[in-house]
Amino acid sequence: MSAPLRLGIAGLGTVGIGVLRIIRQHAALLAARSGREIVISAVSARDRTKDRGVPLDRYAWEDDPVALATRDDVDAFVELIGGDEGPAKQAVEAALAAGKDVVTANKALLAIHGQALAEQAEGAGRVFRYEAAVAGGIPVIKSLTEGLAGNEITRVMGVMNGSCNYILTRMESAGLSYEEVFAEADGLGYLEADPQLDVGGIDAAHKLAILASLAFGTKVNFDGITLEGIDRVSIDDIHAAADMGYKIKLLGVAQKTGRGLEQRMQPCLVPDTSPLGQLEGGTNMVVLDGDAVGQIVLRGPGAGEGPTASAVMADVCDIAKGWRGPVFGLPANSLTTANPARAEMPAPYYLRMSLEDKPGALAKIATVLGDAGVSIDRMRQYGHDDTSAPVLIVTHKTTPDALNAALAAMETTSVLSGAPVALRIEAV
Ligand code: NAP
Ligand code: HSE
Numbered sequence: 001m002s003a004p005l006r007l008g009i010a011g012l013g014t015v016g017i018g019v020l021r022i023i024r025q026h027a028a029l030l031a032a033r034s035g036r037e038i039v040i041s042a043v044s045a046r047d048r049t050k051d052r053g054v055p056l057d058r059y060a061w062e063d064d065p066v067a068l069a070t071r072d073d074v075d076a077f078v079e080l081i082g083g084d085e086g087p088a089k090q091a092v093e094a095a096l097a098a099g100k101d102v103v104t105a106n107k108a109l110l111a112i113h114g115q116a117l118a119e120q121a122e123g124a125g126r127v128f129r130y131e132a133a134v135a136g137g138i139p140v141i142k143s144l145t146e147g148l149a150g151n152e153i154t155r156v157m158g159v160m161n162g163s164c165n166y167i168l169t170r171m172e173s174a175g176l177s178y179e180e181v182f183a184e185a186d187g188l189g190y191l192e193a194d195p196q197l198d199v200g201g202i203d204a205a206h207k208l209a210i211l212a213s214l215a216f217g218t219k220v221n222f223d224g225i226t227l228e229g230i231d232r233v234s235i236d237d238i239h240a241a242a243d244m245g246y247k248i249k250l251l252g253v254a255q256k257t258g259r260g261l262e263q264r265m266q267p268c269l270v271p272d273t274s275p276l277g278q279l280e281g282g283t284n285m286v287v288l289d290g291d292a293v294g295q296i297v298l299r300g301p302g303a304g305e306g307p308t309a310s311a312v313m314a315d316v317c318d319i320a321k322g323w324r325g326p327v328f329g330l331p332a333n334s335l336t337t338a339n340p341a342r343a344e345m346p347a348p349y350y351l352r353m354s355l356e357d358k359p360g361a362l363a364k365i366a367t368v369l370g371d372a373g374v375s376i377d378r379m380r381q382y383g384h385d386d387t388s389a390p391v392l393i394v395t396h397k398t399t400p401d402a403l404n405a406a407l408a409a410m411e412t413t414s415v416l417s418g419a420p421v422a423l424r425i426e427a428v
Contacts, residue, residue, distance in 0.1 A: 081106070
């Protein structure tokens with residue numbers, strides 16, 4: 001058997017401790033599968049005195065993750081600190097500069113600095129792996145780069161933030177408002193330290209940016225993503241969408257179109273009978289379309305100690321086995337700069353509005369839609385309260401430009417009570 005692969009692990013929180021546990025519990029299995037032992041030389045975290053539920057006395061300790069990353073007895077550096085700047089980035093750069101391979105679960109770091117880090121890693125002839133950065137325990141990076149290597153990928157789509165999916169499904173099942181479920185999720189520790197990363201769609205957009213690069217051979221472009229979080233999704237919309245046969249999901253979509261690379265992370269309606277529509281709680285789902293394979297659906301836990309550490313260990317084992325390859329599936333210097341799509345592909349839209357109860361109100365809305373070239377597919381009106389009536393409309397496919405023109409014109413009709421809600425309906 002070859003010499004052991006010696007790890008330095010920075011970050012002993014949820015994921016770091018999960019990695020330690022797997023290495024301790026499955027040492028023999030990992031060695032058999034990798035052809036060499038996987039051992040930990042040294043670890044790093046902020047607080048050396050914290051009881052982490054796993055004995056650390058057999059590992060050397062470094063207060064400074066950069067010192068850990070450059071130790072002579074470390075072959076591969078495992079970064080599990082988090083954040084796109086600061087110690088995580090410094091330590092990863094130092095590890096690559098010192099000739100170490102790197103494994104990380106840090107989607108923020110990759111989404112913002114992925115291209116520069118890939119160039120550094122490949123320039124130094126090092127391996128840089130990140131299976132855990134997207135959709136936790138789901139092996140989506142390997143699926144794209146290895147399992148689907150024979151395909152031209154046409155679309156990547158998915159629910160990639162468990163906290164948002166938990167909030168949206170809990171709102172529906174308990175009939176609670178966004179604010180009530182947000183407070184509940186925060187209290188249960190389901191949200192990031194900065195909850196805006198979750199509910200603002202940023203965390204999921206980081207993941208989408210990484211997948212888009214892998215799928216389309218383009219440089220990671222987080223800034224090119226059209227981004228909207230879930231904080232404006234109301235329980236009224238969840239109920240109304242359900243009544244029309246849909247669920248609301250924070251959905252990421254990346255696809256190459258004739259208009260450029262479209263990357264969107266936004267609340268969308270999907271059919272309630274589709275796999276995405278049936279996704280409950282904190283689970284993630286990634287749907288990949290390839291020209292040869294057709295469509296595959298990957299579903300599984302997107303976060304948590306075991307699932308995330310499981311993905312980290314897949315990368316560690318690959319390094320132990322001698323896997324070599326470019327960071328984003330193609331050499332970093334061959335990745336292209338994609339033109340962001342000038343406009344989104346046409347889609348049907350869901351509209352919810354409250355119409356004043358007076359003659360001709362509905363006719364005015366229908367006229368405005370017709371004038372903008374937006375065709376109505378289905379419509380439903382509910383009972384009036386004293387002054388207004390809720391109306392739901394599902395349009396035929398239309399462009400966002402036409403829809404926005406119709407929404408602007410509606411404001412001038414003086415038959416609306418409050419602003420209409422418009423959500424895209426995604427074909428899944
Ligand atoms: P976490 O529980 O907050 O742990 C972070 C660890 O980093 C802690 O042990 C902390 O030390 C250590 N740390 C922070 N600053 C440090 C510094 N300057 N020097 C050394 N150590 C430092 O985070 P996590 O949930 O394990 O997440 C780690 C990474 O995995 C992040 O990039 C995250 O986005 C990613 N990820 C997490 C999940 C998940 O389910 N948690 C899923 C997918 C990806 P102390 O413990 O001493 O404070
Ligand atoms: N906050 C993230 C989520 C953690 O809810 O999916 C995993 O990236």
